[in-house]
Amino acid sequence: MEINLSVDYCGLRFPNPFVVSQLPPTGDIEIISQYLAAGWGGLVLQQTSLNGEMDPQRESVLRKRTLYYRGVDYEEKRMVDLGWIESQAPVALEVTERVIGQLKERFDQSVLIASMVGSNRDEWLKVSRRLSQAGADIIECDFSVGPQETLIADDLKLMEKATRYVREGARNTPVIIKLPGLLGDCSAVVETLKDTGADGLTVFYQPKGIPGINLSNFVPFPNVGHKSSLCVMGGAATKSYTLGMLAEWGRVESRLPICVLGGAYNWRDAVEFILMGASLIQLHGTVLQRGIGLIDELKSGINDYLDEKMISSVDKLVGKSLAFMSEPDQLPRTVRVVASIDDKLCTRCGNCFRVCAGLGYNAISLNAQRKPTIDKKKCVGDGLCVAACPVVGCMSLRRVSK
Amino acid sequence: MTNMPKVIKGFAEETYTISFPEAIEEAGRCYLCHDAPCSKASPTRTDISGFISRMRSRNFRGALRLVKEKNFFPGITSRVSPYEEQCEAACLREKYGGPIRIAELERLLADYDIQAKSPYLPAIPENTGKTVAVVGSGPTGLAASVELILNGIKVIIYESSRIPGGVLTKGVPSYLIGDRVIEHEIGSVLDLGVDLVTGINVGENINLVSLKNSYDALLLTIGMGKAKRFEIPNSGKADIFTGVEILESLKLKEKRLRVGDKVVIVGGGNVSLDVATSMRKLESENVTLLYRKDREHMPVFRKRYELCRESGVEILFRTVFKEINIDSQNAIKEVVCLKTELKESEDGKVSAVLIEGSEFVLPADTVIFSFGQELNRMLVDLFELETTEYGMIKIDPETNQTNDPFVFAAGSCVERTDTIIDAFAKGQQAARRIVEQLLKKA
Numbered sequence: 001m002e003i004n005l006s007v008d009y010c011g012l013r014f015p016n017p018f019v020v021s022q023l024p025p026t027g028d029i030e031i032i033s034q035y036l037a038a039g040w041g042g043l044v045l046q047q048t049s050l051n052g053e054m055d056p057q058r059e060s061v062l063r064k065r066t067l068y069y070r071g072v073d074y075e076e077k078r079m080v081d082l083g084w085i086e087s088q089a090p091v092a093l094e095v096t097e098r099v100i101g102q103l104k105e106r107f108d109q110s111v112l113i114a115s116m117v118g119s120n121r122d123e124w125l126k127v128s129r130r131l132s133q134a135g136a137d138i139i140e141c142d143f144s145v146g147p148q149e150t151l152i153a154d155d156l157k158l159m160e161k162a163t164r165y166v167r168e169g170a171r172n173t174p175v176i177i178k179l180p181g182l183l184g185d186c187s188a189v190v191e192t193l194k195d196t197g198a199d200g201l202t203v204f205y206q207p208k209g210i211p212g213i214n215l216s217n218f219v220p221f222p223n224v225g226h227k228s229s230l231c232v233m234g235g236a237a238t239k240s241y242t243l244g245m246l247a248e249w250g251r252v253e254s255r256l257p258i259c260v261l262g263g264a265y266n267w268r269d270a271v272e273f274i275l276m277g278a279s280l281i282q283l284h285g286t287v288l289q290r291g292i293g294l295i296d297e298l299k300s301g302i303n304d305y306l307d308e309k310m311i312s313s314v315d316k317l318v319g320k321s322l323a324f325m326s327e328p329d330q331l332p333r334t335v336r337v338v339a340s341i342d343d344k345l346c347t348r349c350g351n352c353f354r355v356c357a358g359l360g361y362n363a364i365s366l367n368a369q370r371k372p373t374i375d376k377k378k379c380v381g382d383g384l385c386v387a388a389c390p391v392v393g394c395m396s397l398r399r400v401s402k
Numbered sequence: 403m404t405n406m407p408k409v410i411k412g413f414a415e416e417t418y419t420i421s422f423p424e425a426i427e428e429a430g431r432c433y434l435c436h437d438a439p440c441s442k443a444s445p446t447r448t449d450i451s452g453f454i455s456r457m458r459s460r461n462f463r464g465a466l467r468l469v470k471e472k473n474f475f476p477g478i479t480s481r482v483s484p485y486e487e488q489c490e491a492a493c494l495r496e497k498y499g500g501p502i503r504i505a506e507l508e509r510l511l512a513d514y515d516i517q518a519k520s521p522y523l524p525a526i527p528e529n530t531g532k533t534v535a536v537v538g539s540g541p542t543g544l545a546a547s548v549e550l551i552l553n554g555i556k557v558i559i560y561e562s563s564r565i566p567g568g569v570l571t572k573g574v575p576s577y578l579i580g581d582r583v584i585e586h587e588i589g590s591v592l593d594l595g596v597d598l599v600t601g602i603n604v605g606e607n608i609n610l611v612s613l614k615n616s617y618d619a620l621l622l623t624i625g626m627g628k629a630k631r632f633e634i635p636n637s638g639k640a641d642i643f644t645g646v647e648i649l650e651s652l653k654l655k656e657k658r659l660r661v662g663d664k665v666v667i668v669g670g671g672n673v674s675l676d677v678a679t680s681m682r683k684l685e686s687e688n689v690t691l692l693y694r695k696d697r698e699h700m701p702v703f704r705k706r707y708e709l710c711r712e713s714g715v716e717i718l719f720r721t722v723f724k725e726i727n728i729d730s731q732n733a734i735k736e737v738v739c740l741k742t743e744l745k746e747s748e749d750g751k752v753s754a755v756l757i758e759g760s761e762f763v764l765p766a767d768t769v770i771f772s773f774g775q776e777l778n779r780m781l782v783d784l785f786e787l788e789t790t791e792y793g794m795i796k797i798d799p800e801t802n803q804t805n806d807p808f809v810f811a812a813g814s815c816v817e818r819t820d821t822i823i824d825a826f827a828k829g830q831q832a833a834r835r836i837v838e839q840l841l842k843k844a
Contacts, residue, residue, distance in 0.1 A: 075426075075429075075430055075458040075459065076426050076427050076429065076430025076458065077430070347433065347494040347495070347497045347498065348435075348494055349433040349434075349435040349436065349494050350435050350436025350437060351433065351434070351435070351436060353436050354436040366436075366437075370437075370439070390433045391498065
């Protein structure tokens with residue numbers, strides 16, 4: 001089956017939904033070229049501001065802009081999560097103009113997303129205009145920063161104003177707004193942004209984290225000279241939060257196409273994000289960990305999945321799972337499910353028995369050979385045993401026919 | 403021709419040590435089963451999933467403590483006891499990717515203790531005023547002593563030889579357990595406050611009456627000290643040894659051990675395998691082991707057997723020793739062997755029956771008998787203890803008491819004890835029973 005991996009986003013066609021997010025942190029154009037040559041769907045450039053760094057490669061600047069990473073391990077599993085301290089030091093407009101110029105010469109088919117920040121009319125207008133003139137395919141304006149420690153995203157009036165100016169400056173170039181997670185009234189935000197001319201959203205799960213603490217000297221990770229700071233978190237462990245955030249955005253009736261950042265570790269996560277309404281997936285930590293070639297694995301994963309599901313294009317997947325969301329008190333609780341065990345896969349480890357007994361349901365018993373049996377009358381179908389079973393595919397919940 | 407003496411320097415330990423990152427990954431494979439079958443299959447009932455779970459959260463001291471609560475000698479047992487036939491055989495990960503390498507994880511913890519600035523030492527409870535004398539400092543005696551002192555009973559061990567440890571210091575080849583491990587783990591028993599007196603023959607140097615005056619109970623853990631051998635007429639100076647002798651001289655690094663290049667070993671137990679393997683490691687060219695039945699009848703550990711085969715030992719199955727031909731200079735010339743055939747009786751027992759006229763000759767210059775050990779009867783006779791039809795000390799299976807209620811006995815001197823970890827477990831059990839008896843009276 002011929003699978004179309006391309007996706008429509010703000011009227012632009014991306015060859016695939018996988019976008020590299022602001023990598024490498026040095027802005028090295030050779031490395032960016034390698035990403036584009038490897039077949040990534042697009043790339044978000046370093047954040048740009050009117051008074052940003054003129055020479056981001058200078059050593060003192062690099063040091064100031066350095067991201068400090070720290071992986072989160074869980075027992076034997078390494079880097080289930082990744083945190084990094086970001087320094088807010090955008091590059092100058094001139095630098096990004098030059099980068100776009102050089103990249104467009106070599107990769108005229110690639111989608112370049114220019115990310116910008118501004119804090120007043122002049123900046124919003126001027127930066128967006130010049131990025132648009134330089135040839136950026138999309139302008140992403142970050143509202144998760146703002147003047148004097150406040151977020152633009154916290155102020156609906158300010159968002160409206162900023163969007164209007166960016167829209168004006170960007171002329172025909174699509175404008176997307178980058179928002180930190182969920183905001184009070186998502187519907188009002190979307191309405192406002194749409195009315196003022198935004199074409200799409202980049203959303204990411206906002207709460208920051210601390211990857212851990214060195215138990216021998218009490219200093220949190222990551223640290224520089226024994227000082228630490230809150231981190232941006234991204235990686236497999238944050239996936240569920242990102243997915244939940246997407247579900248919430250998905251409840252908004254008036255829709256803007258969504259690009260999601262953070263929490264996707266592999267193609268499965270990406271597909272889940274798409275099913276929950278995202279059209280584009282921005283990746284950062286995973287790309288760092290797995291390298292440029294990760295794109296082949298992602299493309300192959302989603303391609304084979306679609307092939308197996310007999311779905312011809314990624315576009316058709318977007319938002320498919322939203323219809324299955326409901327309020328907790330509206331769940332059809334009369335539908336009965338019970339746990340079931342594939343005896344051929346079962347190892348007799350007894351974890352299902354332990355968790356069920358711990359909940360007090362006692363629906364699972366072990367015989368002398370440790371074989372588990374589920375008492376369908378006692379089973380409430382909560383699924384904790386399925387989660388606790390260490391063998392992939394061994395336990396599942398089955399619907400009971402009446 | 404006399405054999406050239408081989409100079410023994412002792413063997414370096416060859417046991418593989420798992421690396422830290424590998425151990426963490428291996429620990430992560432554990433399912434942490436409910437009511438874990440591995441612990442049930444462990445002779446000492448070590449809380450295996452408990453210590454693995456602690457390793458996973460990087461609590462190595464806690465993990466070691468948990469191991470040592472049940473087994474005070476993890477460095478020793480994890481090296482020589484066949485975990486692959488005990489706890490690892492019960493591991494449910496068998497189904498997916500093979501069992502957890504429990505022995506290797508436990509060994510890492512034990513080695514961690516050796517290197518620790520302050521090795522694990524449990525708190526000793528208040529003394530109950532009772533004192534027990536333990537005769538023999540092999541695995542059973544050591545484990546019993548630990549159990550006794552941890553129950554507030556004062557312990558004194560009497561050991562007839564110069565150094566304590568029994569089979570640990572005299573029988574287990576150093577390529578299996580390095581000396582530092584044995585020193586550390588026996589040392590930790592003494593660190594608990596157990597008294598040790600070496601070079602004393604209980605019965606000869608101290609009589610039963612004075613023992614009864616000084617102690618509340620006596621525990622015999624004297625093992626099966628005497629190796630069985632065939633009496634070969636006119637073989638005075640010929641190179642005929644027992645397996646036990648060979649292992650002991652290797653262990654004690656005695657300077658000269660006269661073994662040749664054509665060694666025949668008679669017997670098919672673990673000791674025979676160890677002796678044969680050791681001979682190959684000493685570069686004896688042809689090492690042949692004679693066993694009367696087939697591989698599956700050998701009462702041996704799989705790993706030890708494999709180690710033996712890998713070293714290049716030839717094993718002749720269904721073969722028994724008949725006699726040794728000695729030349730005029732008193733040197734061994736050859737061994738005469740006989741073939742057997744296996745007969746299965748109605749109750750399924752397989753026995754080897756000699757085949758008449760099947761004699762054949764093996765060129766040999768050294769013969770080692772290694773087909774079992776027996777009780778040293780000296781003490782047993784002095785104390786007038788009853789023995790069983792198998793030549794072991796007779797005890798009450800419920801209490802470990804001999805016909806003299808003051809005298810308890812445990813380990814291989816009372817019953818077949820196949821592995822060192824079994825010996826430890828039996829020592830523990832006997833000690834618990836003594837504690838029960840002594841504190842009940844009080």
